[in-house]
Amino acid sequence: MLPDALIEGYRCFRSDRFAAEEARYRELTAGQSPETMIIGCADSRCDPATIFAAAPGEMFVIRNVAALVPPSQPDAGYHGTSAAIEFAVEVLRVKNIVVMGHGLCGGVAASLASTDTAPPGQFIGPWVELLSPLRDRVIADRADTTPEERQRALERYGILFSLQNLRTFDFVERAIAEGRLSLHGAWFSIGEATLHWFDPVSGLFEVVEA
Numbered sequence: 001m002l003p004d005a006l007i008e009g010y011r012c013f014r015s016d017r018f019a020a021e022e023a024r025y026r027e028l029t030a031g032q033s034p035e036t037m038i039i040g041c042a043d044s045r046c047d048p049a050t051i052f053a054a055a056p057g058e059m060f061v062i063r064n065v066a067a068l069v070p071p072s073q074p075d076a077g078y079h080g081t082s083a084a085i086e087f088a089v090e091v092l093r094v095k096n097i098v099v100m101g102h103g104l105c106g107g108v109a110a111s112l113a114s115t116d117t118a119p120p121g122q123f124i125g126p127w128v129e130l131l132s133p134l135r136d137r138v139i140a141d142r143a144d145t146t147p148e149e150r151q152r153a154l155e156r157y158g159i160l161f162s163l164q165n166l167r168t169f170d171f172v173e174r175a176i177a178e179g180r181l182s183l184h185g186a187w188f189s190i191g192e193a194t195l196h197w198f199d200p201v202s203g204l205f206e207v208v209e210a
Contacts, residue, residue, distance in 0.1 A: 024056055034060045036096040037088040041067040045190050046102040060088050066107030068130055069162035072169045089171050101159045102188040108155050111135045131158055159185040
């Protein structure tokens with residue numbers, strides 16, 4: 001049986017959003033053509049569609065722990081995130097990919113906590129180990145900072161790491177070279193609901209004016 005909250009939410013969706021956008025939903029049965037892909041964290045507090053007030057069909061979203069993009073390794077096994085990226089670039093022909101991390105990220109916290117103990121979980125540990133070189137750098141370079149500052153630094157380094165990994169996929173690099181794809185980084189503050197956009201010129205995450 002469905003949880004009551006989900007049933008009520010569905011009924012609200014039918015009477016509110018679907019009623020207002022029924023024509024759009026009907027149009028989407030012919031296919032999707034989003035211009036932007038968002039690679040975000042699975043954290044329930046930072047839903048990309050909510051943050052960007054996206055209408056149905058406007059964004060192609062993949063979410064995983066810590067919003068990580070692994071490097072292109074075709075022989076490494078199953079690749080849910082990599083498959084979604086390939087579909088977005090090669091089939092949907094999106095124009096933008098945004099890697100969006102966020103504050104208070106549990107995956108990043110798990111990486112920072114695993115310096116002295118085994119990484120947590122059968123699957124979480126190996127996944128967040130992708131951040132281990134960056135984690136070690138943050139700990140070494142920011143030993144005199146607070147745990148909160150180290151957490152935020154690793155959250156943002158993780159975004160840049162994922163942007164670099166995107167370019168290891170040959171189809172992504174090809175799309176960039178052809179001028180049909182741009183990569184972007186963003187960081188979202190949960191408590192303040194502010195979006196910080198990465199400026200490749202300054203090398204900083206700058207607040208987007210509301």
